[in-house]
Amino acid sequence: MPAIQELIRTFADRKLMIRRSLGELYESIREFFVATDPSGQVIGCAALHVFWDDLAELKCLAVSERAHGQGIGRGLVEACVDAAQELEIKTVFTLTYVADFFEKCGYHRIDKAELPHKIWNECVRCPLFPNCTEIALVRSVVIEPEFVTAGLDHATNLR
Numbered sequence: 001m002p003a004i005q006e007l008i009r010t011f012a013d014r015k016l017m018i019r020r021s022l023g024e025l026y027e028s029i030r031e032f033f034v035a036t037d038p039s040g041q042v043i044g045c046a047a048l049h050v051f052w053d054d055l056a057e058l059k060c061l062a063v064s065e066r067a068h069g070q071g072i073g074r075g076l077v078e079a080c081v082d083a084a085q086e087l088e089i090k091t092v093f094t095l096t097y098v099a100d101f102f103e104k105c106g107y108h109r110i111d112k113a114e115l116p117h118k119i120w121n122e123c124v125r126c127p128l129f130p131n132c133t134e135i136a137l138v139r140s141v142v143i144e145p146e147f148v149t150a151g152l153d154h155a156t157n158l159r
């Protein structure tokens with residue numbers, strides 16, 4: 001988590017992301033995916049935070065500058081969407097300043113007002129609230145019936 005905190009800090013210093021305390025990060029440790037280089041150093045991170053049975057947020061996406069442009073950001077987005085699919089969550093949203101990147105990853109822009117009120121809990125604690133210029137985007141997650149069946153088959157095989 002210190003490596004994730006440091007990665008986020010490099011962008012938070014430039015007001016591109018929200019700074020996160022270590023306590024906050026450890027509380028959400030199970031939500032994180034990381035990308036590492038061959039020596040095991042963290043070079044990318046993203047988290048999927050579940051809000052409800054049909055809604056999750058992709059947050060804390062960051063890729064170390066030395067690793068930009070290699071598909072790592074897209075890979076982290078896909079890891080979060082796969083996790084949402086596994087949980088059968090139909091919609092993943094994000095609030096971001098890099099809307100063009102998310103559009104390339106299958107998201108589309110929506111009006112922030114379309115997001116349910118419960119997601120603003122974190123925002124009201126942010127120093128930028130209510131004048132933040134982040135853009136809201138959503139991506140629909142395809143819930144495949146075969147996915148559920150495959151899981152059941154596997155469970156049967158284990159028995």
Ligand SMILES: CC(C)(COP(=O)(O)OP(=O)(O)OC[C@H]1O[C@@H](n2cnc3c(N)ncnc32)[C@H](O)[C@@H]1OP(=O)(O)O)[C@@H](O)C(=O)NCCC(=O)NCCS
Pocket residue numbers: 011016017059060061062063064067068069070071072073074075094095096097098100101104
């Ligand atoms: C945004 C970020 C995660 C992208 O990571 P990355 O690993 O460089 O991105 P990828 O290599 O996976 O790029 C995937 C595609 O998005 C494009 N892309 C990358 N960054 C982009 C940006 N800032 N704006 C628009 N398009 C972008 C790439 O060109 C690539 O397009 P292609 O498929 O047509 O070739 C990274 O630049 C970053 O960490 N930025 C600072 C932190 C930040 O803003 N995080 C988002 C907070 S919500």
